[in-house]
Amino acid sequence: MNKKITAIVIVLVVALLGFLGYRAFISPKGVEGGKEVTINIIVEKEGIDETFKYNTDHEFLIELLEEKQEELDISFEEFDFGKMVTGMMGYEVDPTSEYFHIYINGEDAMTGVGEIPLNNEDIYTFELKNF
Secondary structure, three states, rough: HHHHHHHHHHHHHHHHHHHHHHHHHHHHOOHHHOEEEEEEEEHHHEEEEEEEEEEEOEEEEHHHHOOOOHOOEEEEEEEEEEEEEEOOOEEEEOOOEEEEEEEEEEOOOOHHHHHHHOOOOOOOEEEEEEO
C-alpha cells in the first residue's frame, strides 16, 4: 500500500515540475513596456482588409485583442487549450470549414493568441482560411 501511495506522489510531483518547467523555460515571455504594434484583418471573400495601429503596454496579443474587442468586432471561443478567435470585423467563421490563421511579421504563428507575446513594431495578421 505504501508503494502505491509513494508512486502516486512521485507521478504528481513529476507532472507539477513538468508544468512549472514549461511555464518557466519553454512558454513565450511577454515584453514589458510600451510598444507600437499593427493588427491586420483579412477576410477576402467579404472584401475586408483592415489595418489598425496600437500603442500598448500589454505583454500578450490576447490582452490587446480583449481590450479592443468592440473596435475590432472580435469574438472568441474558449477551449481546453485556450481562447480561439472565431470572429473579426463582424464576420463569424464557419467552424466546420474555416478559421483565422495568424501571421507574425509574415511568418506563421506557432501558438494561439493567448501565448503570442507583443513586440515593438511587430505586425499581427489574421487571415480567414479554409481547411
